[in-house]
Amino acid sequence: AQKVTQAQTEISVVEKEDVTLDCVYETRDTTYYLFWYKQPPSGELVFLIRRNSFDEQNEISGRYSWNFQKSTSSFNFTITASQVVDSAVYFCALSELRYSSASKIIFGSGTRLSIRP
């Protein structure tokens, strides 16, 4: 069975601090995708990144970076120099590729990130 665990329910940091959101996943598939989504107070989930199971290269996009480690089944997300606008709930998600196109996405329970001025 597939499962995504985000053990950190809530994190609060002061602006400009770095913060890492943890994500651990379980799957029996050898081919899968991992995602991070951001859900601001407005409610709409915003896609941040997709990573396939064959690509363990870390990725950096501005203040965001992602560390994918297949050996520990983790896909952690780091925000550098956090800003108040980063305050949101962040979801890690996993999708199987059984039918050559990602179909069902399994979401973690989310981490609520609060950035204090």
Place this chain on the structure above:
Amino acid sequence: EAGVVQSPRYKIIEKKQPVAFWCNPISGHNTLYWYRQNLGQGPELLIRYENEEAVDDSQLPKDRFSAERLKGVDSTLKIQPAELGDSAVYLCASKGQMGSYEQYFGPGTRLTVT
């Protein structure tokens, strides 16, 4: 390009009443999803459409929930009759053609059943 549109944004009804949610996906997106998101949890898939065909509705409580996507574009999710436990945010998402993996979400409909 317009995003996924959902209406209404908020709905308050009494239990045992019917309710319907509407979703218009991103133009050209063949795959449409309905999710339910309970407070403090991640979204959970209710049903997935490929064009007008429901290809995964295993998580849809069929005794009271129904959905349709008659022309393969917009979709309606209905609950009849609603129960207190149905209070949640109902999210619609769409995905592009084969080879595209990201789902794009609408703002959701927050349902409160009293």
